[in-house]
Amino acid sequence: MxxxxxxxxxxxxxxxxxxxxxxxxxxxxxxxxxxxxxxxxxxxxxxxxxxxxxxxxxxxxxxxxxxxxxxxxxxxDYAPLEEIEDWLIPFLSVDFDATAEEIDAEAGLKSEQRAFAAAIGKAFADTSFQMSHAVKDATSKKWRKSD
Structure with a gap:
């Protein structure tokens, strides 16, 4: 697929x-x-x-x-489009016009904390995307009981 x-x-x-x-x-x-x-x-x-x-x-x-x-x-059947939505959500919540300093000030974060949070968010999104594909691939195969 x-x-x-x-x-x-x-x-x-x-x-x-x-x-x-x-x-x-x-x-x-x-x-x-x-x-x-x-x-x-x-x-x-x-x-x-x-x-x-x-x-x-x-x-x-x-x-x-x-x-x-x-x-x-x-x-x-829009259920599969949820995968695209999940991928897009982090991008939709970003204020591209705001500077890093403004974002840090709003969140009360230091630049190291913001970088750490961004890295965790990216890792989570990547892992979620990979896991959903692994599950789909595994469930689409016909598994047979070995004799």
Whole structure:
């Protein structure tokens, strides 16, 4: 399975996710399904191109599909996006306009304490990211009882 960041790096896949999000927000039934042909018409791309991208999104767990005869209806499954959110949170809480001195003064921290806290935060985020991938990799493999 592809890394979630690699999956959403493609602009077409992000466009598909955005369309499905809009549909989800508009849906009264809270499922927000769209057919492949609806997605094709909104993006103006070929059906094989959209289907290829939907397959990648489906394999990453970002979309779910319901089959009805020959038609496929896709919906957003945003749970895997929490991995991206977890990665982004430390960046969103940073005031890039504040100077190090202002941050230290607000927090009452000395520069050594701030550096130590930043190192711990980075180590925690890196470890959390690595552990989530290790767990996903381990749970995706089919384990057999050895004879």
């Amino acid at each position: 592809a890394n979630i960041f690699d999956v959403v790096a493609d602009s077409t896949r992000r466009d598909i996710l955005h369309i499905l999000l809009e549909r989800y927000n508009q849906a009264a039934d809270s499922v927000g399904e769209l057919s492949v042909s609806d997605i094709v018409s909104q993006l103006g791309l070929s059906q094989p191109t959209i289907s290829k991208h939907l397959k990648v999104l489906r394999e990453a767990g970002l979309v779910g599909v319901r089959e009805e005869g020959q038609h496929r209806y896709y919906h957003l």
